[in-house]
Amino acid sequence: MAALTVRALGLEFRNPVVLASGPAGFGLELAAAFDLSRIGALTTKTVTLEPRRGNPQPRLVDAPCGVLNSIGLQNPGCDAFEVDLLPQIRAFPTRRIVSIAGRSPEEVAALASRLAGEQGVDVLEVNLSCPNVHGETVADNPETVRAFVRGARSASTRPILAKLPGEGKYLDLVEAALSAGADGVALINALRGMRIHTETGLPLLDRQVGGLCGPAIFPIALHRVFEARKAFPETVIVGTGGVSDLRGALEMLFAGADLIGFGFAVMADPTRVFRLAQELDEWLTKRGIADVDQLRGASHRGGIHVR
Amino acid sequence: MKRDSSEGLTAAHQGPFFSASSGRLESSAVAGGYARATIGVDHSFVAPRPGQFVLLRLREGPALPRAFSVLAAEAGRLEFLLKLDGALREALGRAAMGTEVVVRGPYGTPYETRIGRDCRYVLAGGGSGIAPLLHFAAAYPELTEDVAFGVRERGVRDLLPGVDIAVEEEGGETADDRLRKRWKHGLGILACGPEPMLRGIAQRYAAEPDTYVSLETRIGCGFGACQGCSVETRSGMQRVCREGPLFACSEVPWLR
Numbered sequence: 014m015a016a017l018t019v020r021a022l023g024l025e026f027r028n029p030v031v032l033a034s035g036p037a038g039f040g041l042e043l044a045a046a047f048d049l050s051r052i053g054a055l056t057t058k059t060v061t062l063e064p065r066r067g068n069p070q071p072r073l074v075d076a077p078c079g080v081l082n083s084i085g086l087q088n089p090g091c092d093a094f095e096v097d098l099l100p101q102i103r104a105f106p107t108r109r110i111v112s113i114a115g116r117s118p119e120e121v122a123a124l125a126s127r128l129a130g131e132q133g134v135d136v137l138e139v140n141l142s143c144p145n146v147h148g149e150t151v152a153d154n155p156e157t158v159r160a161f162v163r164g165a166r167s168a169s170t171r172p173i174l175a176k177l178p179g180e181g182k183y184l185d186l187v188e189a190a191l192s193a194g195a196d197g198v199a200l201i202n203a204l205r206g207m208r209i210h211t212e213t214g215l216p217l218l219d220r221q222v223g224g225l226c227g228p229a230i231f232p233i234a235l236h237r238v239f240e241a242r243k244a245f246p247e248t249v250i251v252g253t254g255g256v257s258d259l260r261g262a263l264e265m266l267f268a269g270a271d272l273i274g275f276g277f278a279v280m281a282d283p284t285r286v287f288r289l290a291q292e293l294d295e296w297l298t299k300r301g302i303a304d305v306d307q308l309r310g311a312s313h314r315g316g317i318h319v320r
Numbered sequence: 321m322k323r324d325s326s327e328g329l330t331a332a333h334q335g336p337f338f339s340a341s342s343g344r345l346e347s348s349a350v351a352g353g354y355a356r357a358t359i360g361v362d363h364s365f366v367a368p369r370p371g372q373f374v375l376l377r378l379r380e381g382p383a384l385p386r387a388f389s390v391l392a393a394e395a396g397r398l399e400f401l402l403k404l405d406g407a408l409r410e411a412l413g414r415a416a417m418g419t420e421v422v423v424r425g426p427y428g429t430p431y432e433t434r435i436g437r438d439c440r441y442v443l444a445g446g447g448s449g450i451a452p453l454l455h456f457a458a459a460y461p462e463l464t465e466d467v468a469f470g471v472r473e474r475g476v477r478d479l480l481p482g483v484d485i486a487v488e489e490e491g492g493e494t495a496d497d498r499l500r501k502r503w504k505h506g507l508g509i510l511a512c513g514p515e516p517m518l519r520g521i522a523q524r525y526a527a528e529p530d531t532y533v534s535l536e537t538r539i540g541c542g543f544g545a546c547q548g549c550s551v552e553t554r555s556g557m558q559r560v561c562r563e564g565p566l567f568a569c570s571e572v573p574w575l576r
């Protein structure tokens with residue numbers, strides 16, 4: 014048995030497998046079918062101050078090796094989250110990362126402060142990269158990132174992750190988030206993309222754009238994580254984007270991820286995600302590697318040397 | 321039959337909403353733009369009830385599994401009616417016998433738990449929408465008054481011998497035309513088919529107390545978490561994969 018525990022953000026995670034925000038919802042359905050102690054953490058669907066209905070259908074459009082999503086942050090709002098969902102989430106036998114988003118730094122601060130006193134919120138993740146809501150789309154400018162992260166930081170002493178896009182000058186955004194007080198980053202959110210109906214010539218999604226996720230974006234996500242680790246050797250990185258199997262997870266660790274986010278894979282093959290920590294253990298054990306820590310960032314220091 | 325490892329599934333939860341099996345394509349017949357296909361699954365796979373669906377995926381097919389109603393289900397065997405239009409369905413239509421098909425489910429609320437039980441129903445099905453209705457008719461003869469089925473091409477009759485189906489290319493008659501003839505006051509309607517057909521039915525029968533429509537959206541996770549399939553209803557956003565796929569027509573006013 015290899016050691017899979019990840020120490021990051023002042024916490025211990027049982028293993029590096031993290032359910033990314035969105036596809037797993039609030040974890041309730043998965044908790045009814047799987048043993049959540051097999052994963053390192055669950056990230057909740059993004060919560061906003063007020064309830065959101067999200068976007069009209071279609072919300073999912075097929076893409077080669079993935080899907081475009083346009084959910085539009087549908088969620089019951091912070092009141093219902095605290096009253097109906099958090100009591101159940103609190104009881105999950107895994108770490109809980111609560112994703113939040115607001116239209117302004119003040120809204121983010123308000124959310125962070127509402128959740129500051131709640132038990133069972135191990136980490137706050139500030140979603141700064143949803144491609145699917147009007148007027149608060151991907152934060153592509155460091156000033157915005159800085160202001161929103163400051164909002165959260167001013168209101169909470171919890172560890173804070175900034176969920177960032179993998180587009181544009183993403184390293185500047187990582188820098189901005191960290192300098193504003195984030196303890197780490199989740200990289201990457203879905204990438205902006207579209208499809209067009211071939212019989213009508215019209216975009217398949219109402220808002221034209223959707224977030225591309227799944228295996229299609231894996232090499233891009235991996236590169237962003239690699240670059241972020243190179244530029245910020247000490248920060249915490251949740252490497253997310255298109256990881257669907259053990260090989261993808263290993264590559265993410267080598268590139269420098271501390272934790273690995275699974276989004277699309279939870280929709281496509283949840284059983285696989287819940288088996289992954291065990292597969293990782295077997296892989297390490299077979300090679301005589303005692304601790305998963307030895308993999309992290311290995312690509313930056315000459316690879317691994319197995320006996 | 322190879323069994324998909326169910327490690328990670330806690331014993332108490334292998335059903336009713338989560339069973340997975342790596343199935344095999346056992347038979348497939350193609351006609352009129354459709355395939356009738358049988359997939360052998362593990363005997364422990366929870367049999368879908370009429371109206372429920374499963375997710376299918378091929379190793380060499382689209383990454384996101386696709387949703388399919390079942391035409392018939394027995395222990396270890398599921399039968400489907402597939403319109404041969406789209407990546408997975410065309411691949412399945414071409415696939416060799418024995419091809420591995422990953423099956424997960426069953427998901428969705430069975431039709432009979434969503435509908436009133438104090439009337440009998442006319443089952444209105446267009447194209448592959450016929451599948452769940454035949455499953456329903458076989459399980460609940462006491463709730464089935466009549467059927468109003470329609471397809472475009474006559475070949476489909478060969479796939480469903482003995483089933484009363486209107487064929488548009490023969491006399492222009494559609495499922496909708498049949499419904500007009502066969503429905504009378506006091507009967508309910510269960511409708512499943514392409515959106516234009518459902519719209520027509522909604523326009524005419526939404527005010528009737530027992531009109532239900534089976535909705536189709538692209539399904540994401542299938543188990544109710546991702547909100548990819550959610551639609552607006554009079555009681556808020558609801559998930560086609562969980563509360564649905566069947567909705568009272570009056571609950572979805574946008575369909576009209």
Ligand SMILES: Cc1cc2nc3c(=O)[nH]c(=O)nc-3n(C[C@H](O)[C@H](O)[C@H](O)COP(=O)(O)OP(=O)(O)OC[C@H]3O[C@@H](n4cnc5c(N)ncnc54)[C@H](O)[C@@H]3O)c2cc1C
Pocket residue numbers: 075208209210211212373382386387388389390400401402403404405406407408409410448449451452535536537538539560565
């Ligand atoms: C509860 C439920 C039950 C269902 N049961 C059945 C069933 O029993 N039988 C059945 O056949 N289907 C059924 N479906 C529908 C089926 O799940 C979907 O049609 C699914 O997308 C099929 O996958 P595919 O890969 O074959 O087609 P896809 O590749 O997903 O294509 C779907 C459709 O979109 C079209 N399309 C794709 N891309 C474009 C584009 N760029 N422009 C224009 N058109 C495009 C395709 O031609 C096709 O008509 C069901 C759906 C639900 C929700």
Ligand SMILES: Cc1cc2nc3c(=O)[nH]c(=O)nc-3n(C[C@H](O)[C@H](O)[C@H](O)COP(=O)(O)O)c2cc1C
Pocket residue numbers: 033034035036058059082084086112140143176201202203225226227228230253254255256274275276277278540546548
């Ligand atoms: C259906 C769906 C819903 C999502 N919702 C959110 C969300 O609410 N907040 C968020 O930060 N990211 C959300 N994401 C993005 C994922 O967390 C993830 O960053 C992205 O999909 C890339 O990873 P993947 O390829 O593993 O899915 C969503 C993705 C999908 C597919």
